[in-house]
Amino acid sequence: MDIQGWMLAVAILLPLIAGILVFLIRNYQARGFIVVLTAVALIVNSIYFLKLGLPTNFTPExxxxxxxxxxxxxxxxxxxxxxxxxxxxxxxxxxxxxxxxxxxxxxxxxxxxxxxxxxxxxFMIDQLSVVMVLIISIIGSLICIYAIRYMKDHEDHKKLEVSRQSRFLFWLVMFLGAMNGLVxxxxxxxxxxxxxxxxxxxxxxxxxxxxxxxxxxxxxxxxxxxxxxxxxxxxxxxxxxxxxxxxxxxxxxxxxxxxxxxxxxxxxxxxxxxxxxxxxxxxxxxxxxxxxxxxxxxxxxxxxxxxxxxxxxxxxxxxxxxxxxxxxxxxxxxxxxxxxxxxxxxxxxxxxxxxxxxxxxxxxxxxxxxxxxxxxxxxxxxxxxxxxxxxxxxxxxxxxxxxxxxxxxxxxxxxxGLAEKAxxxxxxxxxxxxxxxxxxxxxxxxxxxxxxxxxxxxxxxxxxxxxxxxxxxxxxxxxxxxxxxxxxxxxxxxxxxxxxxxxxxxxxxxxxxxxxxxxxxxxxxxKGAVGCVATGNVQNVVALDKMVEGWNIVLPKAAVLTDGSLAVVGSYPVWPLFIVFAVAIILPLLFITLKPQELRPVYMCGEQAGDADTDEWYCAADVKTKLQLGGHYYKGAVGExxxxxxxxxxxxxxxxxxxxxxxxxx
Amino acid sequence: MSQVWIAIIAVIAAPLIGGFLAGIDRRVTARLQGRYGPPIVQPFYDFFKLLGKSRIATSKTQFMWIISYLVFIITCLVFLVLKQDLLLLVFLLGFAGISFVLAGFSTKSPYSHFGANRELLQILSYEPILLLFALGVYTQLESFMISDIMASSEPLLASLWPIFIALVVVLTIKMRKSPFDIATSHGGHQELVKGIMTEISGPYYAMVILAEWYELVLLLGLVALFWANPLWIGILIALAVFILELFIDNINARMTGGWMVKFSWAIGLVLCVLNIFYWWIIKGVL
Known part of the structure; x- marks a missing residue:
């Protein structure tokens, strides 16, 4: 069997085998270890798909x-x-x-x-499938790792008598194999x-x-x-x-x-x-x-x-x-x-x-x-x-x-107010x-x-x-x-x-x-993936091209081909915008520090029940009441x-x- | 390097123009109401006074979002003067608005939340019109680049006048003028108190005022694009629209948020969509 065969086997069959293993093993640590190992294998394998000469085919003999x-x-x-x-x-x-x-x-x-x-x-392996395999294998694997602990907490909270984590992880891990096969x-x-x-x-x-x-x-x-x-x-x-x-x-x-x-x-x-x-x-x-x-x-x-x-x-x-x-x-x-x-x-x-x-x-x-x-x-x-x-x-x-x-x-x-709790x-x-x-x-x-x-x-x-x-x-x-x-x-x-x-x-x-x-x-x-699904039945064909020439690396340009010549229709300066993002949000977050004497309670028409350390106020008949705010959901206008x-x-x-x-x- | 200089000059000049316009605003409004009004440079006095006040805080994230509001508005202005992508500029402007809303939400204050929720309705009202404006430009020039607008000899006003009218509505909302001054009030004695501005004070209030000046210049700049060649006609049109806004402000009372969304979608959006569809049919895309 040539290399594509093995890689396909890892991408599709390994999750199935790993799934069966986690289903059989009833030990939390061992199960987690297998999931992590599978995740690593899938990620490495998916990256190796990039090394294949694309597009390529495979049919099991x-x-x-x-x-x-x-x-x-x-x-x-x-x-x-x-x-x-x-x-x-x-x-x-x-x-x-x-x-x-x-x-x-x-x-x-x-x-x-x-x-x-x-x-x-x-099987047909082209750039679109490889992009999908990468997404499935990398992000999917991370989610499986996340699930190891999540399901334990989930069951602890539900106080289940018999753990069903194995069954859950079996379907979860196998899902990745099926998805890889699909794409x-x-x-x-x-x-x-x-x-x-x-x-x-x-x-x-x-x-x-x-x-x-x-x-x-x-x-x-x-x-x-x-x-x-x-x-x-x-x-x-x-x-x-x-x-x-x-x-x-x-x-x-x-x-x-x-x-x-x-x-x-x-x-x-x-x-x-x-x-x-x-x-x-x-x-x-x-x-x-x-x-x-x-x-x-x-x-x-x-x-x-x-x-x-x-x-x-x-x-x-x-x-x-x-x-x-x-x-x-x-x-x-x-x-x-x-x-x-x-x-x-x-x-x-x-x-x-x-x-x-x-x-x-x-x-x-x-x-x-x-x-x-x-x-x-x-x-x-x-x-x-x-x-x-x-x-x-x-x-x-x-x-x-x-x-x-x-x-x-x-x-x-x-x-x-989750920002306060977590x-x-x-x-x-x-x-x-x-x-x-x-x-x-x-x-x-x-x-x-x-x-x-x-x-x-x-x-x-x-x-x-x-x-x-x-x-x-x-x-x-x-x-x-x-x-x-x-x-x-x-x-x-x-x-x-x-x-x-x-x-x-x-x-x-x-x-x-x-x-x-x-x-x-x-x-x-x-770019390669676009090439796999190019329709070619419309007049304007050029996509975000010329992206990596000189300054264009920060300025992706959208362009259309009209009358044989390339016309730029828009540009999107990625790096400058990230700098703006850093200046606007990251730097203030890092460098603004408050001093205790600067803190003040919010304006409540003079009805606060204390200083900045409380969110209580005097309601009708001077009863102390905790301030509660609610969101707007406009259910009457746009509700289901x-x-x-x-x-x-x-x-x-x-x-x-x-x-x-x-x-x-x- | 000339681009850098253009950007720097714009960033310095815009608040001067904006503050000056704000002074005119106060003066004209006073006259319309039978008062004498403050000197034209009063907004600058106010601004520096606020800047000198000591900082008081109800939350740290509020400060962060106010800075983000200011920085994103300035970015939009730089995009305009460097003749960048109009569609992206509108997205950035939208996020600047969202930053300000989040500043309002970042504190546990009923009035601030009140205003922030209403500010969101404002974004819902004007954002699609601005995006459709960009799309309308595309029907004329097959490009979203402001540089192409500046290079075209045909004024956009001739072909996109319905969108122009919709943009006047947007400007009323953005300048927080009646009947759309729903997120904040100009006097602190109403049921809104000061709406979204309630918990913003001192130097950070100065920053919000600065951002509003930038925003005013930016929006008038977008209006001026309707007659980009020669640009001075566009600027005159923008100033005329500005004066028109002051009159609209003074002959209307504040309406509700729901009414605003309905009004701007029913009038503004429909004008834009009809305008764009007209050109699609003329140009044979449809």
């Missing part, structure tokens, strides 16, 4: 692997049927049957099974298999706590993603019968290379794109991801940053070259609408993790929209957003978990939040590129603008709750366990390193109850339009 995957496919689907029956959840059952029956009919009754074993190459697979059947494994892991992890809510939400994630699975099965069968019962177009590579010119591929491409959008929790399917937050926080961190939802946007992005222009516009508008609607809904959320969830949905919408827009500039934006969103969201969810283990609540109102955690959280919308950081760079690219789809551009403004508001609202303090000097800094602090600080370092070094990151990763009907109506209408335009252009 042994036919056995195909058989194993087919058997496991049915095993998973049979498990879904079992889950549907035992939970009495008919939707789970229904969408398991809609997968297994067509699949079985196709493979056995329609006699395709022999031909299906001939699909090559099974490397080229054979559609294998892609479908890994897709189902991620759905399964997701279901098991969401339902982990076995409360009624957890099981219900897990089941919801299962049936919604099974709709996606069904669409994918339908797409594969459709391709097979329309290409004269050959397997010619049953690989991603051949679909992409068709470049939207093979007419019958348009419908399956739209179907698979739909599958991706469900997994990326695009509206109207946002509910499964919102429900996923009942799970322990490492699950949310994993689902939102490096796995699961990123599989969805990966697939949409991967298929973008096979869109025709009309489908591209439809996808762009669907994504842009999700970006806008989710940002608005985030304003009204009172639970921290729900704000994070809506923010994830919004950003995924933006990425999907970029894939739909389809210019190189938009693709660059999408890939930048995938990278930076993974880092920032991974960090933010781990922060949310750390906060939860300090105050045992997820409510934003309970985080009031200054260190608050500091890291604030960095994470700022990195979502502050100018020098990568997320805003991505958003900026997306806006500069959005011109070709006007409606998407307008929605981007509105959503960007709303995004600032919901982050600022939450930040405001954390920062509120009473006048005091010298706060005690809390200590964090190593299993918490190592992943947290690594990601903080990642935010700064990737943010400052965005030019080399772009040059080394993004107020706007969800409209959101669903519009989102479903947009999906209908998307398939409508595909039908028309067939």
């Amino acid at each position: 042994n036919q056995m692997w195909g058989t194993i995957i087919t058997v496991l496919d049915y095993a998973i689907l049979l498990f879904y049927i079992y889950a549907g029956l035992s939970l009495k959840n008919w939707l789970v059952l229904l969408f398991a049957l809609t997968q297994i029956i067509p699949l079985a009919w196709w493979e056995f009754s329609a006699g395709a099974s022999q031909k299906l074993t001939e699909i090559t190459p099974a 490397l697979a080229n054979n559609l059947l294998w892609l479908y298999f890994f897709w189902e494994v991620t759905t399964l892991c997701c279901f098991q992890l969401i339902a982990h706590d076995l409360t009624k809510e957890a099981i219900n939400n897990g089941a919801r994630a299962l049936w919604m993603n099974s709709i996606g699975g069904t669409a994918m099965v339908a797409a594969m069968i459709f391709i097979y019968f329309n290409s004269n019962q050959t397997v010619e177009y049953l690989t991603l590579q051949s679909i992409i290379e068709s470049g939207g010119t093979v007419a019958f591929l348009l419908l399956p491409v739209a179907l698979m794109c739909f599958t991706g959008m469900i997994k990326a929790a695009q509206m109207p399917f946002q509910n499964w991801l919102l429900g996923a937050m009942v799970a322990p926080t490492p699950v949310s961190a994993l689902l939102h940053s490096s796995t699961m939802v990123k599989a969805g946007v990966y697939l949409v992005l991967r298929l973008a070259p096979a869109f025709n222009p009309v489908l591209g516009v439809a996808v762009a508008i669907c994504g842009a609408f999700t970006f806008f609607a989710a940002s608005v809904l985030a304003i009204a959320q009172t639970t921290g993790k729900r704000v994070l969830a809506y923010s994830t949905i919004a950003n995924l919408g933006l990425i999907v929209a970029c894939a739909g827009i389809g210019t190189d500039l938009a693709m660059a934006a999408a890939i930048l957003l995938i990278i930076f969103h993974a880092i920032s969201k991974g960090l933010l969810f781990m922060c949310a978990g750390t906060i939860e283990h300090q105050i045992w609540s997820r409510e934003i109102e309970d985080m009031e 200054p260190l955690t608050t500091f890291i959280t604030v960095i994470g939040m700022l990195s979502m919308f502050l100018p020098p950081f990568g997320m805003l760079l991505g958003k900026w590129v997306a806006l500069e690219a959005s011109y070709v789809v006007p409606l998407a551009a307008v929605l981007f603008v509105l959503a960007s403004a709303v995004t600032m508001v919901f982050w600022a609202k939450w930040l405001g709750r954390l920062l509120q303090v009473t006048p005091k000097i010298g706060r005690k800094i809390e200590s964090l366990s190593l299993s918490y602090s190592v992943p947290l600080w690594s990601l903080v370092a990642g935010i700064f390193a990737f943010g400052i070094g965005v030019a080399p990151v772009f040059d080394k990763f993004v 109850e107020a706007v969800n009907t409209w959101v669903y109506v519009i989102a479903i209408a947009l999906l209908v339009i998307m398939f409508g335009v595909v039908g028309v252009s067939l």
Whole structure:
């Protein structure tokens, strides 16, 4: 077996083996050791992917692997049927049957099974897959390390009799393997298999706590993603019968290379794109991801940053070259609408993790929209957003978990004045939040590129603008709750366990390193990945180019090619902005020190009950009352109850339009 | 190196202009209200007096965010005079506003929070209009660079006048003028007390005033971009808009935050979107 084979084995099979080991070993230390060891192996392995001559293919010589995957496919689907029956959840059952029956009919009754074993190459390793493998292996591994301690605290707090940490870590670690397989697979059947494994892991992890809510939400994630699975099965069968019962177009590579010119591929491409959008929790399917937050926080961190939802946007992005222009516009508008609607809904959320969830949905919408827009500039934006969103969201969810283990609540109102109780955690959280919308950081760079690219789809551009403004508001609202303090000097800094602090600080370092070094990151990763998904069916083709020549290293420029000449449309001075950030925020934080005599109580119309050391005041009838402040959530205007009907109506209408335009252009 | 000099001159000159405009503001407002009004340089006296006061604190992070507000506003101005990316400038301006909101949230004071929440509504009202302004410029020049605006011979006002009107609304909000002076009041005796400014005092209050001067010059500079060639016409237009703001301020009463968001989205945003869509249709993008 050559080197690619071994590397693929490490990326995909090692997590599975490690998962089985942690499942069997019931010792906290040994289990943690294995997880850390696996994490290191995965990270090193993923970095070695960069050394391969890309793009390259790999097909295992042994036919056995195909058989194993087919058997496991049915095993998973049979498990879904079992889950549907035992939970009495008919939707789970229904969408398991809609997968297994067509699949079985196709493979056995329609006699395709022999031909299906001939699909090559099974794996395709190009720069886009490698970027995804790096994200999954590095950020995913850090989250697994974080989970070691988190699950112990979680169970200590719940006072469980029998530890279920082994089971949890089994699914968590295996998830990484499935994700690696998903982004490397080229054979559609294998892609479908890994897709189902991620759905399964997701279901098991969401339902982990076995409360009624957890099981219900897990089941919801299962049936919604099974709709996606069904669409994918339908797409594969459709391709097979329309290409004269050959397997010619049953690989991603051949679909992409068709470049939207093979007419019958348009419908399956739209179907698979739909599958991706469900997994990326695009509206109207946002509910499964919102429900996923009942799970322990490492699950949310994993689902939102490096796995699961990123599989969805990966697939949409991967298929973008096979869109025709009309489908591209439809996808762009669907994504842009999700970006806008989710940002608005985030304003009204009172639970921290729900704000994070809506923010994830919004950003995924933006990425999907970029894939739909389809210019190189938009693709660059999408890939930048995938990278930076993974880092920032991974960090933010781990922060949310750390906060939860300090105050045992997820409510934003309970985080009031967290800067007093846990200054260190608050500091890291604030960095994470700022990195979502502050100018020098990568997320805003991505958003900026997306806006500069959005011109070709006007409606998407307008929605981007509105959503960007709303995004600032919901982050600022939450930040405001954390920062509120009473006048005091010298706060005690809390200590964090190593299993918490190592992943947290690594990601903080990642935010700064990737943010400052965005030019080399772009040059080394993004440019190549953009090349993998270049659509070439639009006139303006040049992306953020000329980034590393002389001064341009600090001045990425967005440019378009018009009439054969390169015209700069915008520039983004990264380093100067980091200097501004340092002067504006870091230096004041380091060098401002308060003296005790400078402290004063806040203005309370003269009704304070003491000096700066108290936050009590004389209420009606001179009763001493603790001052309480609350946040604004505008539930009446933008709460779920107020706007969800409209959101669903519009989102479903947009999906209908998307398939409508595909039908028309067939 | 000339770019560095341009930046330095702008950073020094802007507060002088801003303070001077603030003096005119007070004088004109006084006259409109039948008073005599302070001398034109009064804002500078006030500024230096505040600077000399001793510092009192309710929270350390508040100081940090006020500095951040000032630094980001200055950065925006430097972006403008160095003819950088307009879209990025708007993002930076948005964050400067957020910094100020966070300064308001950083202390456990009811009035400060009151004002900060309202300031957030203000950002929600004007930020999309400013972003659409940048998009509108793109429909004309196929570029977000201010240098391209300065180089174009056609005045933007001719093609983007609806966006110009929306920008006047933004300016009213940004200058905290009635009917949009909802985050803070000019007199400390109202139900708001001093809103978001309540807990800001002494040298840090001076910094906020300085930032507001910079902001005023910056926004008038953005207005002047509507007639960039020759620039003096643009500057005259900006000054005319400034005087117009003073009249708007004096003939209106403060409205509520919800009304402001509705007004600016219903009037300002719709004007911008119609304007942009018109050009999209004309240019055949749509």
